[in-house]
Amino acid sequence: MHGGDPNTGEVMARLYHDGRFVAESRVPARFPVEGGAIDVRTSEAGMRRCAFVADDGTEHQLVPDPASAEGRRMRFAREHPGASRAIGGVSIVFLIIGVGLNLLQITEPISRIPPIADTLGTFESPVILPLWLNIALGLVAALGAVERALRMRYHWLLDSGAGT
Known part of the structure; x- marks a missing residue:
């Protein structure tokens, strides 16, 4: 996701569920999921926000993939x-x-x-x-x-x- 497409420069977020690709969207992205949505935003330096926003408005930061740079930092x-x-x-x-x-x-x-x-x-x-x-x-x-x-x-x- 970081850096964007080398040809278009567009930064894309990809949603996976149980290791399987489910959806893709340009950032900022909002993926509707059961019980709410997953909100993804980036900054020029990398990940800015990746959170589950429940239908009642409560938010929970998602845990990054352990193999990702964010997961290793965590x-x-x-x-x-x-x-x-x-x-x-x-x-x-x-x-x-x-x-x-x-x-x-x-x-x-x-x-x-x-x-x-x-x-x-x-x-x-x-x-x-x-x-x-x-x-x-x-x-x-x-x-x-x-x-x-x-x-x-x-x-x-x-x-x-x-x-x-």
């Missing part, structure tokens, strides 16, 4: 809870640092656009990072986003805002 969290929390905390810290530094650095060139500069003035970023450090922070932030996607955790500010 097993790691179950077997090593302390290490899992530490990795999760580090991923959040790097995402916040990455978002903060990117906002500072992107504000400077945007503030130099003549109508914005005339109205609000220009902004000079207090942080100027070398290219190699920008690339490294970008990669670490992307790894943090992937780690959060594997845990099926999503926050609109930290994780990719353009998720489906």
Whole structure:
């Protein structure tokens, strides 16, 4: 499901029951099942939501396939809870640092656009990072986003805002 079709770019969700293929839909997907529906959404980094929504509105997060990346991450969290929390905390810290530094650095060139500069003035970023450090922070932030996607955790500010 992750990454989408190489030709069309469409991300598809597939529903299996007892190991047999049942249905397929573009994400966001909602598969009607007995007693409710299965709701599937992705973000740019991976799984955003996969839950059973009962007819009465109650929701239950579904357990991923143990062989999937999400299933392996869940097993790691179950077997090593302390290490899992530490990795999760580090991923959040790097995402916040990455978002903060990117906002500072992107504000400077945007503030130099003549109508914005005339109205609000220009902004000079207090942080100027070398290219190699920008690339490294970008990669670490992307790894943090992937780690959060594997845990099926999503926050609109930290994780990719353009998720489906």
